[in-house]
Amino acid sequence: SSESCRSVLKTPLKQAATSHGVLAELQPDCQPLTTPPKPTETLPADPWTPTSNLKMLISAASPEIRSREQRRELSDHTREGLQARHCVQEHLSGDEYEKSQPSRKEKSLGLLCHKFLARYPDYPSTAENNYICLDEVAEELNVERRRIYDIVNVLESLHMVSRLAKNRYAWHGRHNLPKTLQALKKVGEKNKYTQQIQMIKKREYEQEFDLDGDRNEEVARSFGSNKHSEMSFVELPGMEFRAASVNSRKDKSLRVMSQKFVMLFLVSTPQIVSLEIAAKILIGEEQLEDLDKSKFKTKIRRLYDIANVLSSLELIKKVHVTEERGRKPAFKWTGPEVSPNTQDTKLERTSTTCPPPISESIPSKEQCSKNLFPSRGKQNFTRHPSLIKLVKSIEDDRRKVQSAPTSPVKISASTDQNLSAFPRKTAQVPAIAKHQLEGQSKKEKEMKVKLSRSALECHQSLPAAVPTPEAPGSAAPSQPPGVCPPGHSPVSPVMLPHPHCGVSYAIYLHPSQAPTLTTYSPSFMLQPLPGANVAGMKSINPKLLGRVTAEEGDSQLAPEDPTKSLTAKERSPVKATTSSQRCLKRSQPLQENNLIKRYRSEEEIPDTSLTFFPSGYLIPLTQCAHGSKAGVPKEKAGLCSLHHTTYSSPVAGVIPVTAPELKAVNIPAFQITPLNIMLSPPPIAAAPLLSSSCLNSGNTSSARNLSSSVLNFTLQHIGLIPAGVQVPASPFLQHTPLSSQAANVNHSSENMNLQEEKASKNILQLPDRAGIPLQQGDHFLSPLQLSVPKEPQTVTENFFRTPGGPNTVSSAPADSDGTDRISQGTLYIPQRKLEVSED
């Protein structure tokens, strides 16, 4: 249909190429109807010129309405409608004229994107060669080419298109989407976005209360330092086509930003990401510290651009998260759930699934060769803006290397074999795991020492460090005992030879992943596994979960999803997905360093998850088990099983935790974040112990008094508590912010243990019973403890709760409000009210 529209003349119009002047050219007549060539410009001066008419036409009838309509339904044919409309318009009078002007909305990128998408099928058959000529599209859509780039770049990030050559792109539609999302999710996990999100939230929280600035900074720093991936564009294995000649720059921020943005959704449990956080994380990679306002602002702008496109793709939708602070713009993932099905590895290349329309599908070999080319030197560098960065990264790498005892084993160095490699990977994994393990142990020691380092590292390291010998037994056999099954293991990085640069990648084969989500699963359990750890998830959720879930979230989510999914055009079953894509590769040559880093990180990661939790707090993770159900064969299964174990009531005392359990727990720890834990002042049964003093006094001073153990305890709790939860003004916090302050306090406190440090870093560790202070902790019983919710489960549940009500396996049966339960325990966790509202 749209085609029909196309204007005949495109050529001349070429529009925009450069700015304005062009418009004049429009020949009014040209547009026989269809596309008016560049309507836009409009010099104010000649409103009535033919051109202007065009404009008007376009803008035509109530734009708003129109836009809405369009949005609602795709609009597709919007254009035509417009045209029709304009007829109507003609009679506009002056004032109306104003109205008629193309409202901004009409020109929105989102709308434009809809139009763009309307031109191509979601699932193009291979046969048709869908290639996109930017110029044509720009003309047809009457927009500057610049705008098309914005769209295409985002689409490219999702591998919905790929660049063939100059001005030319191949349309793949959504065939690759599943793979892409899967790949992005993995990378997101690897990057620990979950934790980062938590960290940011925590920081915000702290800042609110002006808790300790110091700490914040520290956190920030650590955060910044975290290696996470530099930006590299995530490519799909099969998709690398880009013509060697063409593809030059790989990094490209918009593309990369888009991918990262998507990653955030994929790793977040409530799948809701606020722009603010997204911007911070994206910026953060390099340096958080410079809060640089303008930079932040710019980032936000870009995110809007990306969000508009993603919205058009129906992958996300705008919502508002209302917190105490106020309402913040955010987006909710409405795209398909990403199933971490790792295993498919065996598949061959995608070709089956989606053969790239164009010839492009090249056999691996060819690809390799191509890839090689690009990798060539300087270019990469060229664009790379910050040398500094490089340096940094290098250093990091170095560090990492050092620190990391074991580098992941690189398996095949040879390039081509990828294919062959894949299959192997699986097999290899175990072996690798061992290596890692070994390495880890070493690392552990180191790590401890290093704790000071970046938080992330710390996290990572810690786990390993932890003594928890116990783990072994519990853990799945396959996994190495030392390692926490959960976190780490999941990720066993396998290095794959990378065709492209010759660089090898580490691939995560995470056994766990596979099982992980089945679908929408609430995932709680699952998700965390991979990189982030359960904890991360939990923590994250908490905030959001709070209300979001319950409220709008549920309603929306559940129902919607299905719908949406359906909505999307019928998706072809394509998903076969299985292909081996797991390998993400980074194209950038430079990245090698990064790769290294990553490895490290990966390795380390495990640790993170591990954390020790000593004591007993466990938070019940029940769900895990459930989640795992079907799919889970692998390790995960094991994990899951572990998880389900769950709870101990803190109150009760500590329950011995098994290793697995620990893991589950640990995470949360990290993110203490927002903690707004409040004691509910009036909490009902305040737990027995609540010492009024603590609560009341809330003074910091009192807090300080707490023994470190107590602190730990607190922290733990905090961790437990849904991070998300913020207590607004809760009195309690105000007085003494447990969480953050606590951290501070700890420092001061006599015992600074590693743990504490860790905690400070973000990781919360539970005091190890055995070793530590807890016992010493006289205060153990301190009110805080008391405060601990008796029923951990409840808490947990809350955490876990996934938005999609049903999904939540774990969650307690509908308790709508976690709070209540909590109240039982002394600890009152204020749930932040998050409300998600749509536009």
Added chain:
DNA sequence: TGATCCCGCCAACGT
């Protein structure tokens, strides 16, 4: 106002 984000300058790149 603050949230959105269009617009298009202009630099990095490619050819």
Added chain:
DNA sequence: ACGTTGGCGGGATCA
């Protein structure tokens, strides 16, 4: 040298 890409941020709109 010129065309293509696309980073970036002013400032107009919208809500």
